[in-house]
Amino acid sequence: MTLPGWNDLESAKKISSAVADITVGFWALMVLFELSALIWKRYQKRLVAIGFIAVAIAVAGEVVERKYGHRVEVLDEERYTKTVQDLNTKINAANMVAQAAKNENSEAQKKAANAEKISAAAQTAAEEAQAQAVQLRKQQAPRSLTNEQQQRLISYLSKCLPGTFEINASVNENDARPYAEQIASVFRNSGWNVKIHDSMFSGSAISGMWLTFHDPQRVPRVAVDVNNGLAAAGISSRVEYDPTFIDPMRVTLSIGFKPKAIVGKP
Numbered sequence: 001m002t003l004p005g006w007n008d009l010e011s012a013k014k015i016s017s018a019v020a021d022i023t024v025g026f027w028a029l030m031v032l033f034e035l036s037a038l039i040w041k042r043y044q045k046r047l048v049a050i051g052f053i054a055v056a057i058a059v060a061g062e063v064v065e066r067k068y069g070h071r072v073e074v075l076d077e078e079r080y081t082k083t084v085q086d087l088n089t090k091i092n093a094a095n096m097v098a099q100a101a102k103n104e105n106s107e108a109q110k111k112a113a114n115a116e117k118i119s120a121a122a123q124t125a126a127e128e129a130q131a132q133a134v135q136l137r138k139q140q141a142p143r144s145l146t147n148e149q150q151q152r153l154i155s156y157l158s159k160c161l162p163g164t165f166e167i168n169a170s171v172n173e174n175d176a177r178p179y180a181e182q183i184a185s186v187f188r189n190s191g192w193n194v195k196i197h198d199s200m201f202s203g204s205a206i207s208g209m210w211l212t213f214h215d216p217q218r219v220p221r222v223a224v225d226v227n228n229g230l231a232a233a234g235i236s237s238r239v240e241y242d243p244t245f246i247d248p249m250r251v252t253l254s255i256g257f258k259p260k261a262i263v264g265k266p
Helices: 009-039 041-140 147-157 176-189 221-232
Strands: 164-170 193-199 209-213 238-241 252-255
Touching: 009 041, 147 176, 147 221, 164 176, 164 221, 176 193, 176 252, 209 221
Parallel strands: 164 193, 164 252, 209 238
Antiparallel strands: 209 252
16 A cells, blocks of 8 residues: 555655645644643543554654655655766767767767868879970970070180081971071071981980080080080080091981970979
């Protein structure tokens, strides 16, 4: 049998408080009847009997009040435990949401970083492709003397005595002869005697420009002036020797194939 309000904390508190008040009332009645029995001897037995009844009810009230008081403690503890559990559950749920948000934020940062890397790589690839395109255009463009190169070469030749040399232009490279004509024109305008020959070169080292003369131990002055003049104009050339030259003072400037551009290098 379940007592009234036994499973409800607020009801149990109210009943416990009411029983306590009633118990106090019966204790007061017991005292009142006991005092009355002392005063009215004629009704002493009846008053004493009623006092005992009040005592019995008060004792019963004490028992009930203690029982409900204990029940109130149990229900209060249960409510506290449940409140703590609910709060922990909410805290855990909030932590899970926060962790999920943190993970999403971390994932978003990773994606952003990857996107930035991809963008940087694409930018680098685009720049490399552009550089390669520029190199290819330079490689395909015919060789020619710029105005600055011409002025530098003229300035250097103005300090030299005119001489004589030959230019051998490759017939297998379209820009070799026009380039030779430009170079020869600058030297001729400075008083030099320059002859141009269409030539066919064989071997592996037939690209670029190179000076050739008979003996490295006896370098002609013309070879020195031509080499230094080209260098002053920023024109790259190399030096080779040919012991089959009959004339030890003969100097030739050969213009072969255009040097191949190195991909990836400016």
